[in-house]
Each structure stands twice: as C-alpha cells, then as structure tokens.
Amino acid sequence: MEIMLLAVVSPEIRCEWHLDDWQVALVSTMVFFGFMVCGVLSGYVSDRYGRWKVVFGGFVWSAYFSLLTSFAPSYGWFIFLRSMVGCGVAGVSQGFVLKTEFIPAKHRAYLLPLATVFWMLGSMLIIILGMLVVPSLGWRWMIRISVAPSIILIFLFRFIPESARYNVSAGNIPAAVETLTKISKMNRSSLPPGRLVETSAEQRGSWRILLSSSFRTTSLLLWFSWFVASFSYYGSVLSSSELLEKNLLCVKDADREHQVKHHLEDGLCYCIAFANSDYQTLLISSLGEVALVPLNICLLNVFGRRRTMTVLQLLAAILFMLINICTTMCIPQWPGLWGWGSVRHSAGSEE
Template identity: 35%
Template sequence: MHHICLIEIFWHNLQYGLSIGVAPYFNTKMTLDLACFTETFTLNDALESIGFGKFHCKLALMVTLSWIASSIEVMITSLLAPQLRCEWRLPSYQVALITSMLFFGMGTSSPVWGHMVDRYGRRVGLWICTIWTAYFGLLSSFAPTYGWFLFLRCIVGFGLGGTSQAMTLYSEFLPMKARGCSIMIIGGFWSTGTLIVVLLAMWIMPTLGWMWLLGLSVTPMAIFISVCFWIPESLRFDMLTGNTGKAMATLRRMAKENGKPLPQGKMIAFKQVSLHIHILRHWRTTILLPFIWLANSFSYYGIVLLTTEFLQSEDSCGLTQEARIEQTCSLQYKSLTSNDYKDILWTTLAEFPGLLLCMLGVDRIGRKKSMAVSYIISFLSFLPLYGCIGRYVSVNVSIFIARAFIYPQFHLALVYTLEVTLALGICIGMGRLGSLISPFVSQVMLTMSLYLTLSIYCGCCLLSAIACVMLPIETMGMGLRESTFDGDAVPSNTTNNRSSGATFSCCQGQIKPE
C-alpha cells in the first residue's frame, strides 16, 4: 500500500480555501474525502487481496471452451492429411502446404487482431475472431477442390490467430501464486480438444468422410460464441484506456463472487514506458525468448505430424524408402486405420502427465529450469529414432516421451512472457513461423533423409534448452505488470476543484473508485 503525504493533503486544503476567499480555510467534507483515500493500491494488490475463487473457476470454464475449439481446428489437419493425399492424389509438398497455410493465416493475422484488441478490448476481439473461425471452418467442409480447401483453411487460420487472446485475458485476472498452475491446467484442455477430434475422426471418417468431420468440428466454437458475453473485459485494458468505472465494477464483482474484500483506498496505475525502451533494457531476453517460442512450435507440430508419418511404415528406417515411391492409392485409400487412431490417442495422452510434471516444477524450481529440463528430455527421446526401431517403440515410447515434454513448453513460455512483459505479439508471431516451416521438414524433408529430419529437431531442442538457461530473469514470484514497464511510475500533482470539494492524484493514470 502507498500512503499520500499529510502535508500534500494540507496544501490542497489550503489551496481550496484560498480559491473561495477564505484563508486559512479547511473544508470539512473535503478533508473527510481525502482521509478516505489516504491509502492507494495497484491492480496487482487488488488481485492478491481477492485471491483465487468462484469467479476464476467460472472464467476458466469459458476459456477452456475457446481453447478446446482452437485445438480441434488446428489438430484436425494432421488427421485429414492421409485421406486428402489419396483422394486428391497429392504429392508430399502439397500435403505439407495444407498445414503451413493454416499457420500462415495465423501468423499474418496476429498484428491485425493485436491492433483490434488494443483498440476495442480483448473480449470483443475474441468474440469476432471466434465467429470468423467458426464460419470459415464450416465453409471449408464444402471445399470441392484442393485449391479451395487450401484457401479456406488459410482463412480459418486467420481467425485462429486471435483465439490466443483467451489465455491472455484469463491470465490477467489471476493472482500471482495461482498463475503458473492455473495456466498449466487450462493448457490441459488443448490436449482435451485433440482427444475429442481424434475420437470424432475414428467415428466419422470411416463412414461419413472428412467433410462431415470438418463440419462437426466447429460445434465447440458455436457453444463458446453463445456464452462469450459473460466474459468480462480485461482489467488492464480498462485501466489503460481510462474506463475506470468498468475496472472497479469488475473488481467488485470478483470480490463479491470470491467472498473477499477489496483493498481500502484508491487504485492507481503507473505511467507507460515505450515498448522500444523496454526491449532495449532487456535485449538478451528479446533475442532468446522469441527463439524459444519458434523452436517450441516447430518441435511440437513436427512431432504431431511425424506421428502420422511413422504410422505409415513398420519401422522408422522404412519411412524414407517408402516415401520415395508415390503412393498410387489405386483401389483403397491409405487412410488411418482403427489401430492408427488408437496410437494417436496414446501419444496425445502423453501431454497430460507432461503438464502435471511441469505444474509441479513451475512454482518450485522456477520457469527457466522447468523449460530447460523439458527440452533436454525431448532431445534425448528423439535419439532412439535414429535406429531402425519398430513402430511400437518409435510411436508408443519415443514420440510419447517427446510429446509429453514438448507440449508444456507452450504454457511455460506464455507464463514467462507475460511476467517479463516482453512483446507477447512478437513471440507469438515467431511461434507461428516455427509452425509454418515444420510441415516441410516433417513431411517433405522426411522423404529425402530421416537422419537429417531428426537432426534438425534434436538440434532445435538442444539449442532451446541452452537458450532457456541463458535467460537473465527468473520470473517465479513476480506479478504481472500493469503497463509496459511499471517500475517507472512518475508522480504528478493534478488538482480538480469542485463546488463540493476537491480530488487529486499522486500518480499518472490514476484510477478513482466510484
């Protein structure tokens, strides 16, 4: 808590008395008004006082719907690839292009959605991008040709680029102690979405086909759209845009639902400092963190796509030999079988124990060490694939372990980036770049050299582990900052005289309760 100097209160009292021709004059009402606000608090103080409770559970339920829906739209592409390869007689580079165009749309849309949420708020931006994704996701199920399908999936990716705002919005309501664990729990619902789409594919693909699968996959997004109006606007957005009444109303709502009191006094915000200045102060983090995001997305989606490729061969060494011969698919599609879907379910389940282990470490050994250890384990799990091991060991053991420890990196990196307040949009954009180029390695380069493909993924994991160790800041125990860099709060004295009294602020960006 911050205390306003009593001398400053006396000075403003004296100013008010002089302004009406009575000096010295002490306005009793004004003195009482100022006495009520002799204490100030920041947004982080308010969040810590309110704690984690019923409000956050309800908000988490809404966010999980968005996260599940986004997961389904992203992961469904890897399941459609074997079917579309044979139905449209696609070579490997065209199959890879389907996934890459989705991520190309996601990457190009990030600045657009970022500008929208900065101007209109996170809730509005999230609602619009979800409607966009649901509409074009449904439309892509009617694509008559490969060209139309490629175009529509790129447009779907454009909408998906804004759905990451759901996690950012949720994190801004969390108290410091609950942030790391809560974000990791929400991350588990991405895996839930993957499980749902695999089960849907197992049930629908053999009978109704891929068009029905794509059409039904937008159902979670339709549900989220119907409940999106309940989600409150970001407190930090309201503060920085001057919507003080909405910010205080949201805090009162949180306090009421959680059964906790708000801090006494007035809430203040700190002066914003230029993003360029903040980046220059943290130049090493500015270089390392975007690379970690790129490597994480590159490795994760590489593992997902390698899974379906490994399922097409009896052993890992046979992959390259079989890939050099274009599959004719003459009388029967080379689509995934029931056993293939079960293997995909098994590797997807790996994400849950991986998340659990990282949840145990993120608030104990810290963010940096948790990320570094996970990358090293993923690197080691790739090494057995260099041998001509059978399908059971390659998919059910090596890829299982690699996926278990790569997937949590998304959420560990998100927690770290939010806490260090370093241009989240830049990091997400680098992640999209990694996702975009990964299919050409896991599906196209694999046809030329298994060893080169594995070496790239191994090297990526190893370099990421080194980058995590080199990060200069450990953010465990740090609160989210209320602006770009709130350590540079600059006091200012502004007075607003009224007939009934006077109010003043001690910091720029002051938030006054109603």
C-alpha cells in the same frame, strides 16, 4: 484442435485429391502463415481496442471459415480456407493473454499448466471424432461437427469480462472496477477500501516497446523460445500422422488391404485410410501430455521457470533423437510411404 484436425484429415485429402507430400505439407504451412500474419495484427488490435473483442472475433472468424472448409470443392480452396482459419486462431490465441491477466502471478505456475489440459482434451476429442465419423461419414462431416464447440462458446462470451488490466491501461477505470467488483462477489469477498488509480499507457500496441533497450534481450529470447517450442510440438503432432499414413498406391493390381476406399475411376490408385489402431496410437500420445501436467506443475514450483524449461527442452531433444532411431529400425516399408509422386515414378511402366 486445429493442428490435430489437420493430422487426422491430411490422409483423407491426400487420397481424395491425389496430393504429393509437399501439397499435404502446404496445408499446415498456410494455416501457420495465416496465424503468423494475423497474430501480429491481433496483438496490436487487442492492445488498442481490448482483448475480449479480438478473442470473440477470432472464434467467429475461425468457426465460419472452418465450416466453409467442409464444403471445399478443390485442394486450392481447401488451403485458402484453412489459411483463413489460421487467421481466426491467431485472434483466439489472445485468450491466453486475457486469461493470464486475471491470474495473480503467484498462482500462474499452477493454473496455466492446468489450463493446457483443456487444450489436450480438444485434441483427443478430434481424434475420437476421426475414429467415429471419418470411416462412415467422411472428413467433411468431421470438420462440421468439430465446429460445434466454437459455436457454443460464441454464445457463452457474454459471461466473459474484458481484462481489468487492459481497462486500466486504457484509462477506463470504471469498467475495471465493475469487473473487479463482480469477481469479488463471486469469491464472497470485497474490494479493499480506496480508489483505483493508474496512469493509462500511451504507447499501447507499439512494437517499438518490445525492441527498446529495456526489453530487447527478453523479447529475442522469448521469440526464440516460442519458435523452438512450436517447432517441436507441432512437428511431433504432424509427424505422428505421417508415420502412420500409408499414402496412395498407384498400380494395376493392388492387394486386398489397399482396395478399401478412394478407388479411383481409372483403376490405378488405391489408398489405405487410418485404422482404429492408428487413431488409438494418436490418442495414447495425447494422453501422455495430460499425464505430465502434474509433473510440469511440480517442476515449475520447485525449480522455477527457467530451469524447468531448460530441462524439458533437453529432454525433448533426447526423445526426438530416440524416436528417429526407432522409426528407422522399426517402420515397415509400405509401398508409397513417402508419397504418391515417388510411387508413380517407380510404377510408371504400369501406368
């Protein structure tokens, strides 16, 4: 929800605070900067003290600072508070680890892709909120309403157990057995006879393990794969907003379409907000992700992880090239499409 929220809010804050392109881009950069710094720390802390504590703390942290963002009095405060939200999201991401450790390896190719459906539903919810709330109440109320699911989830955390795998690695065998017993009762089954015995890991949370001779190649490949996937996915989400956005127009005599909102006191700058058609375009692109989940599951179970990732990465690269060809041929040349600063220079004599 965080990245799609930025895609919806960016045109609004650009108009409200007269932001240049680099200032709008800095908002997303600071979110990911907070995610990067705290992501390293949250991984270490979750290995040392448990996944549940980190995920719960991440939700509380991100919900709190996201709510504060809606009261940001200036651009500087906005990027600072969103970077704090990024720190919280880094803790929330440990929920993926918590979830994976409960899923048997043979079922992960089915259940993990299905879980991404809820990720996509969150993105679509943000777009719908933007469509319904932003035109009437503004972006601040959209952020306040978007915090509601996190607050509800915080109260539901008492139903989420700590990872049994973590408890075993930490030497807390009774807690692991208690969790497995509850799961077996939910499944109307019983634990196999015997006693759970496992040697606790002494080097939990040590980054040196990732770069040891046994894991170095795998770690480097996974890091690069995550870089490519994040670069492609988040780049496509944020660029969707940029392609639809009309930006600020700073002239004396603006056309009727620009005289919609954000009419400034000096009478020089006007802005076009997202129309319903723009929100619908974002919504359709998100629906495309949901539609491809069954295909992803099929490919994973038929061709395996590596071949599927190779094919989909190549397909993504080809489609990105096609998008580039289409946008250079089809996008209307709105005045100020590439930022307020460029328009100001071109209209300097009128200012």
